[in-house]
Amino acid sequence: MVSKNTQSRIDEILDVTEDHMRRGGFDAVSFRDIASAVGIKSSSVHYHFPHKSDLGKAVIERYAEEFIQALNSGDVAEDTVQVKIQRLGNAYVGALSDKGTICLGCILGAELSSLPADVSDAVQAFFDQLLAWTAAALGGDKDHLEQAEFIISSFQGAMVLSVTKKDPKILSRCADRLCNSYL
Secondary structure, three states: OOOHHHHHHHHHHHHHHHHHHHHHOHHHOOHHHHHHHHOOOHHHHHHHOOOHHHHHHHHHHHHHHHHHHHHHOOOOOOOOHHHHHHHHHHHHHHHHHHHOOOOHHHHHHHOHHHOOHHHHHHHHHHHHHHHHHHHHHHOOOHHHHHHHHHHHHHHHHHHHHHHHHOOOHHHHHHHHHHHHOOO
């Protein structure tokens, strides 16, 4: 079992790494920079994450878990499709407003071909979970998977455009339009 102090330090390392990745991708991560930002030695980062791919995998897995948990929080059987899609939109808008940067899955997805295999697999697993959640929210069959792909693609693209244009309302308008299409 990991002590509370150790877990706190690991979380701090993951937070700083996520921030670096969201601002510059996987290549923006350096153990020396992470250690400096956390106020520890580089060897301490390596102690918890021996390789950069271990660190990258841990960051995307944590991000995926938190993102999917946020989608499921407050879930009740009576929720309409519109409510569920709104929850998804809120998660994207929240991810943008919290950090002011693009979704970690989006940035790493764009770099997929150059990522280490275990990080690439974790990014793909994030999108698989996200598509499965969205398809289930829509009803769960094959046609819903295609709709889920459209919805996730729309949110991802709107997020990129929002960051590029420095206008978070682009993403909000996309979320509203998608929700209204399920009235």
